[in-house]
Amino acid sequence: MTAGFYKKYFIILGLVLALIGVNRFSDNSISNLVYQILREPGIFFSRQFAKASGYGRGVFDLKNILGENRRLKDENAGLLGKLTNLSKLEKTNDLLREQLNIQPENERRLVLIKIINLTHNGAASAILVNKGAKDGIKKSMAIISGGNVLAGVVKEVFDNSARVILLDDPRSLVSVRVLGKNIVGGARGAAGRLGEVSLDLITNQENLAVDDLVTTSGFDNLPEGLLIGRVNRAELSGGNLFKAVEVKLFFEPFNHPELFVVDTLNE
Numbered sequence: 001m002t003a004g005f006y007k008k009y010f011i012i013l014g015l016v017l018a019l020i021g022v023n024r025f026s027d028n029s030i031s032n033l034v035y036q037i038l039r040e041p042g043i044f045f046s047r048q049f050a051k052a053s054g055y056g057r058g059v060f061d062l063k064n065i066l067g068e069n070r071r072l073k074d075e076n077a078g079l080l081g082k083l084t085n086l087s088k089l090e091k092t093n094d095l096l097r098e099q100l101n102i103q104p105e106n107e108r109r110l111v112l113i114k115i116i117n118l119t120h121n122g123a124a125s126a127i128l129v130n131k132g133a134k135d136g137i138k139k140s141m142a143i144i145s146g147g148n149v150l151a152g153v154v155k156e157v158f159d160n161s162a163r164v165i166l167l168d169d170p171r172s173l174v175s176v177r178v179l180g181k182n183i184v185g186g187a188r189g190a191a192g193r194l195g196e197v198s199l200d201l202i203t204n205q206e207n208l209a210v211d212d213l214v215t216t217s218g219f220d221n222l223p224e225g226l227l228i229g230r231v232n233r234a235e236l237s238g239g240n241l242f243k244a245v246e247v248k249l250f251f252e253p254f255n256h257p258e259l260f261v262v263d264t265l266n267e
Contacts, residue, residue: 109263111135113143116161118253122192125169127152127253131261132160140221142262150174150216150226151251151259162261167228167249168194175220176228179213181206187214187228187247195252197229199245206243208234214247223262 117128131137141154143164152166153174165172172189176199186200202208212231218224233246 109136111137111261111263113259113261115253115257115259120166120194120253122194123170125166125172125189125194125253126155127164127166129162129164129259129261130160132158132162134159136263137162137261138263142222142226144226144260144262145251145256146260147250148226149250150222150228151253151256153222154261166253167197167251172197174222174228175217176214177217178208178231179215181208181212183208184217184219185245193246195249196232197247197249199231199247200242202234202243202245203241204236204243208243208245210234 111131113129113131115127116130119126129143137154137157139154139157143151143154145151150167152164152169152172154162155165155171156163166189167174167187168189170189170191172187174187174197175184176187177184183202183206185202187197188200189197199214208231210231210233212234214228214231216222216224216226216228227250229247229249229251231245232248233244235244237244
């Protein structure tokens with residue numbers, strides 16, 4: 001063995017003996033120092049491992065939460081769809097129930113229709129509905145809303161649709177009577193007056209007043225007793241035999257997307 005080897009051997013041995021001696025006379029401070037040196041990295045790595053584990057669990061939980069959130073959203077959308085369909089069914093049932101509860105004794109055939117186009121301006125007032133000749137719709141049939149309120153009369157019929165002239169259209173003329181009074185006249189639409197009709201042939205001697213109820217007379221093809229509206233103006237016409245009478249219509253096309261066709265032509 002070379003002298004260098006013995007030198008290194010004695011140096012290492014000396015260091016070991018020195019450490020043992022110092023440790024013996026220093027209340028294990030060297031052991032504690034070594035323990036602290038080794039302990040701190042262990043704590044550090046343990047904490048990092050715990051954080052990594054927590055992060056992993058957090059990512060896993062987040063995925064579960066996101067998946068559950070998507071599932072709940074899908075279920076909510078499905079319930080909203082069912083609720084919408086249920087609301088439509090309830091609305092249609094309420095409309096049918098309202099109409100059938102006041103159906104006349106001589107039961108008429110009713111066809112439920114929907115408005116697919118509306119013209120409502122000063123020059124014309126008409127609707128296009130989604131039923132036509134294939135559904136038994138005929139010209140001059142009455143169109144009513146729930147509550148036996150007259151909306152208009154069928155003017156043109158196509159295979160799968162029909163055009164209806166509303167009461168306030170200038171081309172419309174319906175025979176009417178004042179409820180509770182022996183007063184009969186014609187309800188005529190006028191250009192530029194939406195939601196109203198004029199009563200023709202009401203003489204100055206007739207006892208007509210504001211708020212009188214106006215219905216169909218049954219003297220034309222329309223059934224008797226359908227509601228038209230209320231008188232909102234009744235004035236004497238100087239030098240004229242007839243009063244100036246205006247009636248506010250009950251039917252409002254924007255509030256009634258669904259209506260009925262009344263088959264009265266075969267009565």
